[in-house]
Amino acid sequence: MLVMRHELLLVIITVILLLVEIFLPKDQKHKIILPAILLFTIVTILGFLPGITGELFGGMYVSTALTMTMKNILNIGTLIVFIQSVSWLKKEENKEKISEFYLLLLSTLIGMDYMISSGDFMMFYLGLELATIPIATLAAFERYREKSAEAGVKLIFTSALSSGILLYGISMIYGTTGSVYFTDVKAAFEATPLQILAFIFFFAGMAFKIAIVPFHLWIADVYEGAPINVTSYLSVISKGAAVFILMIILYTVFAKIAIIWRDVLYVTSIITMTVGNLFAIRQRNIKRFLAFSSIAQAGFILLGLIGQSQLGMTTVIYFVLIYIFSNLAAFGVAGIIANVTGKETIDDYDGFYRTNPLLSLTMMLALFSLAGIPPVAGFFGKFFLFAAAAQKGFYILVFIAVLNTIISLYYYLLVIKAMFLNTSDQPIGYFRSDNYTRIGLLLCVAGILVIGFASPVYEFILNLSYGLY
Amino acid sequence: MFEGIPLTWFLILATVMFFIGIYGFLVRKNLITILMSLELVLNSVNINFVAFNKLLYPQHLEGMFFTMFVVAVAAAEASVAIAIIINIYRRLTNIDVERVDEMKY
């Protein structure tokens, strides 16, 4: 039982919160916020205890030191989202749905944990669906806003179609190998044309979830329409979990057709980076802007996957960890501005430094980290990614990636310029953010500043990555 | 019951159903009809799994179990989608997909 520690703890607190929600009188729903955050903090801390590795359910569930680290990373990110969303949940219109937010968010986290630990395609599919379906309801959370419902319906339809395509690929894999267990499939894999077709279907389905370019069209609309805290969860935790499991499956199940998926990743990586960056330049809404920036970041992540080495694996996990902190900081600042003033376009940020210097500095750090400017953690993440790809001889790819970094620098600096240099007749007035938001942003800033310089984090992940190879 | 029917026929049926579903998803304008097309896609996968299990690998029941889980998950997906569609209907008094276009590129 202790092997499944992460999932069991999450299930237990989900059931506790559900029962509390059922039996709590209607006028006391807001009291659940602090206990929920404290319970989840305890779960996050317990997750760091040294765990037992092993298999359950005859190999359907596999827990290694690596998957445990991935789950801890996701837990930390979710904790920050929990803390950041308090100011939004306390608004009058959300008062009756507070515990639903926690319940749905925790369900998706359970799904992601099972997905990462899956040892066969059935567990993988169940985890994937459990991680996607509740997010659609979260995207449609603000029932009184048309945009929110639109985001929900776009998310549920695209994700359902993508899982249908993915399932079709899995059914072909089952038909050609006779098993759905990763180890058996790996042993029986022969790279026949039908299996390669199955891989293409599978990759298309996963590309929908990570938003790799030919399959990215849903992302900007969903990000813009969904409530901003849900968007931040969707952009970091969901994407991170999908990247982790894609990496595990590519490296284990599809190891025999590495030559083929390397080409696929090569092309999609270049398109994803370029399209994400070019579209980000012309966005005026901060949520759409961050949506396209996250597409571009997905392209950089593919750069690390392509190496198929221990270094590549380490850098991807490390990069996702840094990306979680940087993106959550950016979304945290954008979220508090949207919650207090309701303003969401970049033009509204003119002269923001004059009125709210601390929030502007936090935003600047986050955007520097996303762009990869030296003193902050994002630089190290990107540097290691490029090194991993260059080590395997993908020099042209690395060159294109560096060019893309320069483009991305341009549009990240546009936001910073708006905040620090532009002046405005009606700047956003001074406001005091509440304590929860401050704690959340402080955690993010600490992450951005510390992880870049703390080499033990990097070496820790590097040692774990031996396991899978 | 299935003796004499070659596997290819099942696979052709599943493939045709899959692409009819995809076609319906792309062409249809009513959100409920789009949902029905999605069910077609998932059910074509179920045919694939059951046919493979029955005709190629009858010693284990992995394909059958996979089908069961796909059915259950499809029901959950459909109920969430219908709930969101009802919400859209209440906002717009319409479930035409062309009208759900407040955000576009």
Added chain:
Amino acid sequence: MSAESLILFFIVGAFLVGIAILFSSYIPPKSTNPQKSETYECGIPTEGITWLQFNVGYYLFAIVFLVFDVETVFIFPWARVMKTAGTKGFVEIIIFFFVLGAGLLYAWKKGALKWE
């Protein structure tokens, strides 16, 4: 049953049904009047349009029904092997029922089972 006999069955079936339809359209005497094509409802003239939309409340019930109905698919295999699965299987299905019950309780408490 082989594929050939199945095809034969289809052909014979289609032939018999087709013959019946042809007979019924050629043999009987024909008379038409406008009353014949009216919608029939208890013998009295119908009220309003028949293409009315369903009350949205049906959908809420349908959603709850859909979710709980499909769960049978997991209970049935357990019931089939209940004796060999033993105590462990029994405890697991009890947990399953508990989670389902919590979900139903939640829907009840939120008023999803009330007709408005």
